[in-house]
Amino acid sequence: MTKEFFGTDGIRGLTNKHPMTAEVAMKVGQAAGRHFLRGDYRHRVVIGKDTRLSGYMMENALVAGFTSVGMDVVQVGPMPTPAVALLARSMRADLGVMISASHNPYQDNGIKLFGPDGFKLSDEDELKIESYLQEPARLAKAEDIGRARRFEDARGRYIHALKMALPEHVRLDGLKVVVDCANGAAYQVAPSAFWELGAEVITIGVDPNGRNINDQCGSTDVAALQASVVENQAHIGIALDGDADRLIVVDDKGRIVDGDQIMALIGTSWSRNGLLTGDGIVATVMSNLGLERYLSSQHLNLVRSKVGDRYVLEEMRKGGFNVGGEQSGHMILLDHGTTGDGTVAALQVMGELVETGKPASELLHLFDPVPQLLKNVRYSDGKPLEDAKVKSVIAEAEKELEGTGRLVIRASGTEPLIRVMAEGDNADQVSTVVDRICACVEEVAS
Template sequence: MARKYFGTDGIRGLTNVAPMTAEMAMKVGMAAGKHFQRGDHRHRVVIGKDTRLSGYMLESAMVAGFTSVGMDVVLLGPMPTPAVAMLTTSMRADIGVMISASHNPYSDNGIKLFGPDGYKLSDEDEAAIEALLASEVALAPAAEIGRARRVEDARGRYIHFAKSTFPDDLRLDGLKVVVDCANGAAYQVAPSALWELGAEVVAIGVEPNGKNINDQVGSTAPTTLQETVVASGAAIGIALDGDADRLIVVDETGAIVDGDQLMATIAGGWARQGRLAGGGVVATVMSNLGLERHLAAQGLGLVRTAVGDRYVLEKMRASGYNLGGEQSGHIILSDYATTGDGLVAALQVLAELQRAGAPASEVLHRFDPLPQLLKNVRFKGGQPLEAEAVKAAIAESEAELDGSGRLLIRKSGTEPLIRVMAEGEDRAQIERLVDRICDAVQKAAA
């Protein structure tokens, strides 16, 4: 059954416009709370958020929803998404909530839910919660209404956890690191963790005001990071997104290192140490063909999934892999975390850099990527991919590639966008094919 509210990463939308309203947040709290009231113990939910202005409103609404059905609430304040997942399990909570729209602008917000095991919800759980959203949820008797409390040391708990994933035999002393926290959820924890490990930290994107999250900073806008790395003479730059589950790196020359290169770096190091499970890496259909060829040259495999870190994780769990991720920088290290963790992934990259004793520009660019181009076409409604003109443009482009590259055209799971990607040996050809398909989609969506 098609889900009405849940996309590929929870519920997301423009704040104060359905479904991202305080009323909906309260209803989600009631429905999710009722769904996860299993067993006869006192039930608990952990709630974190990023730094968006609307986070206060949605947090309060969700507290009302959860407590109204008898769940106790633990409030973490601004915390990375992976910290919420980790603290959900360590605090023995029945459910975890992250209020965030990730890399989107401040005007958007979202609700991500985690089960008691710290993993994002299954399709079945989301369907059950949606069914409850459409019904009258029974409220708790007056004596059984839940309580809410704020945990003041949540940041310290996550910093300790993140540092524990860094190899015991290594230090970051003498390494100048620029960290861009996107004015988001990691604005306190990421610089602190790096400093405690010995790095000389230059922090940017650490002055959130409720409206500047992801605004010309962070993993989706790395220009400021690039400029700061070069100007400060840093060895490396680390960019997180608004909820810190995504990582992009900049080397000492200012060149960007994407998620594919980072997965190649970590995979190579773990394979040498005998730590890489499954004999390879799990990535999405968006990952560059160059990554696949690079891994194959080392006797390692690449398994592809649909776009979305939840699908990467599902494949990792089903097939015994411990490294997977997306080109966009969601990197899942299942030895440590149940979801993507930008800071933990960055620490593994820094470990490889320290072991190599060479500049980031030499260590982190592991393969030459094939020309790849992705463009987004916004649409207001309908099914533009079903238009005959769009189908014809796609078929014509596939025929022109004739097996020498790839096309990937899909609807975004979080925004009203059609994403058009092409990859191949000839950049000019790739640009022409993408423009052809985008033009057809635009006309169909008009």
């Protein structure tokens, strides 16, 4: 059975268009509730969301679905995705649900599901829920309908967990931080955690209105953050995305620091302090060859996974690693959480700034990345990568880069995009290869 609803990161799409409708959301609640009704006790689901206008609609539909099959609901309001995973586990819930489309614009929304262990669901769980979506709902008896309540202490619990991610002796006194919360889920908790640890905090992207999430702010658009860091002479800039599971850093000179450099810092720091497990880190096929070379120079391994934080996590759990992530900024630190957490990763970086006394412009540029170019080609229908002409152009490019670089081409799991990435020691060659493939895909897609 193939998946109709679930992609690489839950269910996602344009709001009020299948599958991201209130009707489908209610059915997802009924199907997921049915799947997790196990045992003779009151079952519970924790539901959080980001700040999208459609979050209210999707939340109410999910509440209706879960309660209709006999599951109690705890609503925590706008909270980061990792906070929902943490609360689901700490509250002994059977299921956690995050309503978010992550870094996408406000018109999109999504549903992410976490099991009672706080980890995202397996393919088997998702396929079972999909099978239940094709069947009539098993509604509870009138006396067994679930209850819904709001949990007011959720922010405080998560802020406490964030602070515990740093050793007790580490404070952020004297550190000037600009944090951009993307007008998203972390707009209250991230600045509060940094301030409580002693940092001087300057905020942007903390005025959500339902429509401005990820709009010229956050980890996908750091221009405002760069300007603010330079203007305020801050030590560091922190950019989160809409659901705060992603982190991009801006150093004290206003330069962007991506996930590869952040992983290099955390991995080597943890290794030096005896905290790193697995003798290396896990990253995706998109991570720069420079990261792999740098880790090798530090006698550490780089294990590559498919693109998507769930696949990074699978490799981490399989190989016993506790640090992993993506170049785009997803950072999974299993000592502190079960899924990507941009705020926890930011605290690791700020802790290193304090402990080493080095400026971010020195601390966060541990290797020189090889020339790498990523371009996206949007398409409306079909499967361009299965076209014979596209396959031929890709094969030629792979032969051209053999021994000097890499080529990674894939369809996005969350948007109708073909992502074309090449890297190698020759920047002109990389650019030529990417442009040639993109032109071919565009021709076929049109």
